[in-house]
Amino acid sequence: MKDIQYMILSKDNFDAFISRLSKLQKLVAPVAKGYDNYAFEEVTSGDQIAVKYIPTVLPPKKYFLPQRETLLEYNVGKGLEVRPVAEYEKMAIFGVHTCDLAGIQCLNMVFSIRPRDYNYLIRKRKLDIIGLECNEYCDKHASCCLVSSHLPNGGYDLFFTDLGDYFIAHVNTQVGENIVESTKYFTQAESLHLEALKDMREKKRAAFKNEVSIEPAFIPEMFDRSFDSKVWKELEERCLACGNCTNVCPTCYCFDILDEMELDLRTGRRYRQWDSCQLEPFAKVAGGENFRKERSARQRHRYYRKFRYPVVKFARFFCTGCGRCSRTCMAEINLKETLNALAMDGSEWKK
Amino acid sequence: MEKVVIKESNYRIRKAKILRTKQLTAHEKLFEIALEGGETLDYEPGQFMMVSLFGVGEVPISISSSPTKSGSFEICVRAVGKVTSAMHRLEAGDEAGIRGPYGKGFPIRILEGNDLLIIAGGLGIAPLRSLIKYALDNRRDFGKVHILLGCKTIQDMLFVDELDQWSKRMDVHYECTLDRAAPDWVGHVGQITTLIPGVHIETERTFAVVVGPPIMYRFVIKELLEKNIRERQIFVSFERHMKCGMGKCGRCQIQSLYCCQDGPVFNYAEIKNMKEALQ
Numbered sequence: 001m002k003d004i005q006y007m008i009l010s011k012d013n014f015d016a017f018i019s020r021l022s023k024l025q026k027l028v029a030p031v032a033k034g035y036d037n038y039a040f041e042e043v044t045s046g047d048q049i050a051v052k053y054i055p056t057v058l059p060p061k062k063y064f065l066p067q068r069e070t071l072l073e074y075n076v077g078k079g080l081e082v083r084p085v086a087e088y089e090k091m092a093i094f095g096v097h098t099c100d101l102a103g104i105q106c107l108n109m110v111f112s113i114r115p116r117d118y119n120y121l122i123r124k125r126k127l128d129i130i131g132l133e134c135n136e137y138c139d140k141h142a143s144c145c146l147v148s149s150h151l152p153n154g155g156y157d158l159f160f161t162d163l164g165d166y167f168i169a170h171v172n173t174q175v176g177e178n179i180v181e182s183t184k185y186f187t188q189a190e191s192l193h194l195e196a197l198k199d200m201r202e203k204k205r206a207a208f209k210n211e212v213s214i215e216p217a218f219i220p221e222m223f224d225r226s227f228d229s230k231v232w233k234e235l236e237e238r239c240l241a242c243g244n245c246t247n248v249c250p251t252c253y254c255f256d257i258l259d260e261m262e263l264d265l266r267t268g269r270r271y272r273q274w275d276s277c278q279l280e281p282f283a284k285v286a287g288g289e290n291f292r293k294e295r296s297a298r299q300r301h302r303y304y305r306k307f308r309y310p311v312v313k314f315a316r317f318f319c320t321g322c323g324r325c326s327r328t329c330m331a332e333i334n335l336k337e338t339l340n341a342l343a344m345d346g347s348e349w350k351k
Numbered sequence: 352m353e354k355v356v357i358k359e360s361n362y363r364i365r366k367a368k369i370l371r372t373k374q375l376t377a378h379e380k381l382f383e384i385a386l387e388g389g390e391t392l393d394y395e396p397g398q399f400m401m402v403s404l405f406g407v408g409e410v411p412i413s414i415s416s417s418p419t420k421s422g423s424f425e426i427c428v429r430a431v432g433k434v435t436s437a438m439h440r441l442e443a444g445d446e447a448g449i450r451g452p453y454g455k456g457f458p459i460r461i462l463e464g465n466d467l468l469i470i471a472g473g474l475g476i477a478p479l480r481s482l483i484k485y486a487l488d489n490r491r492d493f494g495k496v497h498i499l500l501g502c503k504t505i506q507d508m509l510f511v512d513e514l515d516q517w518s519k520r521m522d523v524h525y526e527c528t529l530d531r532a533a534p535d536w537v538g539h540v541g542q543i544t545t546l547i548p549g550v551h552i553e554t555e556r557t558f559a560v561v562v563g564p565p566i567m568y569r570f571v572i573k574e575l576l577e578k579n580i581r582e583r584q585i586f587v588s589f590e591r592h593m594k595c596g597m598g599k600c601g602r603c604q605i606q607s608l609y610c611c612q613d614g615p616v617f618n619y620a621e622i623k624n625m626k627e628a629l630q
Contacts, residue, residue, distance in 0.1 A: 070354070071360065071362040072360075072362055072364065074405045074406075076405050076406065079446075080366055080405065080446045080448065082363075082364045082366070082405070082448060083356050084356065084357050084358075084360030084362055084363045084364075085354050085355065085356055085357065085360075086354070086355055086357045086360070087352050087353065087354050088352070088353050088355070089352050089353060090353075110599065111599070113598075115361055115597045115598075116361075117361060117597075117599060118357055118359050118360055118361065119357075119360070119361075119362075122355070122357065227626060253599070253601070254600055254601030254602070255594070255595075255599075255600050255601075256594055256600070256602075257362075257408075257409060257594045257595065257600070258408065259404075259405065259406055259407055259408045259409070260406075261405075261406035265406070268405060268406050270362065270403075270405075270409070272594075272600075275594075275600070275601070275602070277601060277604075282601075282602065283591070283592075283602070283604075284592065285590050285591060285592045286410075286429075286431040286432040286435065286592065287431060287564070287590070289564075289565050289590075291591065291605070291627055292627065297627070301604075301627075304606070304607075305601075305604075308607070309604075309606065309607040312607050313607065
């Protein structure tokens with residue numbers, strides 16, 4: 001019994017596949033950047049890629065919602081001329097973990113809901129996504145099982161799982177099929193390969209357990225009762241309000257919109273760039289009033305934007321369990337610890 | 352990175368021309384603006400616009416005129432930040448860029464047929480002027496119209512000529528108080544809350560619409576509730592610094608609400624217990 005949706009790439013052919021793909025279009029993939037640090041960067045050969053990696057410093061969000069992008073170009077020289085523009089780059093992203101696929105799915109929802117964000121949607125169409133499965137936990141910060149992002153839930157064109165001597169690839173879209181066909185290194189998956197995939201997934205299901213002491217179904221309710229929790233005050237005492245946690249978050253998308261004039265004082269652009277609800281001026285208005293002045297209110301806002309508010313609007317958590325916020329925090333504010341502390345606050349929600 | 356010019360951008364700007372300006376106080380200036388090509392802006396009282404000054408930035412400003420007036424609209428701008436200060440340098444004939452309107456305005460359809468108790472503190476008169484003008488242009492559709500205005504000093508008073516007209520109209524009950532006044536001031540002195548107990552209202556059919564600085568709401572609403580106005584019959588409008596106006600940038604978020612889409616006008620009953628809103 002064959003399954004047409006699954007293809008096999010021998011590891012002997014991995015380098016050749018990557019080289020070929022990188023010649024067909026720009027290819028980015030996780031690259032090792034020193035001890036436990038990885039980043040998505042352009043690659044041209046397989047040996048540049050860290051196939052086994054813990055979440056990159058920045059998620060692939062940086063390709064979908066660049067740190068800075070131009071929205072308008074204008075010329076105020078003689079009469080006002082304004083051109084709305086969109087920026088994009090055609091490329092394939094190789095090696096996207098399931099947590100980051102979930103992050104991209106969240107961003108897709110936010111920018112597709114009306115009024116649609118065409119700048120995002122135009123760029124998204126130009127990005128091919130090749131996922132890569134984690135057969136085991138990356139590190140202690142991950143909480144992907146909590147949010148069910150440890151297993152693939154779509155959101156990719158092609159999805160690789162490492163099964164020893166070979167990768168098994170799930171072909172999810174026509175784009176994925178084109179990658180398979182144009183690179184010519186894949187063979188049809190046989191039943192033994194599919195069995196091996198099934199075995200691996202079963203082992204994974206046994207190894208991945210909810211990482212916190214509260215069932216996901218009770219989390220919205222827990223947050224409903226936690227607005228005045230002392231946990232937020234405790235975070236305030238540690239938080240440096242640096243905004244690292246939101247920058248590295250695959251589902252944080254808040255932005256500022258700014259103008260920049262050229263030295264000719266005629267032409268210029270309006271651009272948006274990542275902003276952070278953790279920074280002091282974020283909720284400030286011109287008169288000086290600040291609606292989230294306390295760090296506790298800002299940290300709380302971050303957690304509610306992951307676990308409570310999106311449940312209303314998008315029927316899902318906006319935490320992907322990648323662990324980046326905990327990994328990057330200089331004050332060691334830890335997402336799993338925060339959730340556990342909130343759970344401790346009201347014993348009836350503990351599992 | 353490739354770049355394409357797109358037609359359907361949400362950030363597309365409509366070109367507009369400043370027809371007239373009026374310096375209202377040392378800090379506030381009124382701009383009358385018309386869209387290029389003679390188009391009429393379709394808006395509701397209480398909505399806001401994103402106003403652009405290219406090279407400086409874009410800011411959300413509430414509309415001060417009533418949609419009953421066609422051909423142009425007005426915004427009242429306080430010079431308080433980088434963009435608004437630069438806007439004060441604009442004069443009649445200058446070009447501006449706008450997008451919008453955005454947000455949920457005052458619930459005209461609900462207010463119609465009822466008595467209005469309009470309470471404005473400071474710059475709160477700017478969006479409320481849109482509602483007041485709308486109600487006065489459609490005077491038959493409303494019951495009694497009470498306008499209570501609070502200003503810091505006489506120098507901070509906006510739309511002085513119009514206030515004078517309103518105070519003289521038979522079909523409007525208008526009162527004004529100053530926080531601090533010179534000896535020659537013959538009107539009320541004190542906080543705006545001091546005006547509320549003296550207003551004769553039929554609580555059943557009165558809708559209060561309150562706009563002012565954040566600190567004002569708590570005290571004004573307390574007075575209104577003491578007069579037995581129902582919570583559902585109180586509307587407020589919030590100030591937040593919207594950057595996109597489309598529920599994306601996150602700047603105006605109040606818990607799960609986006610001030611730019613779910614507001615800026617809110618029903619008091621719906622937000623009264625919401626932290627980050629009034630509290």
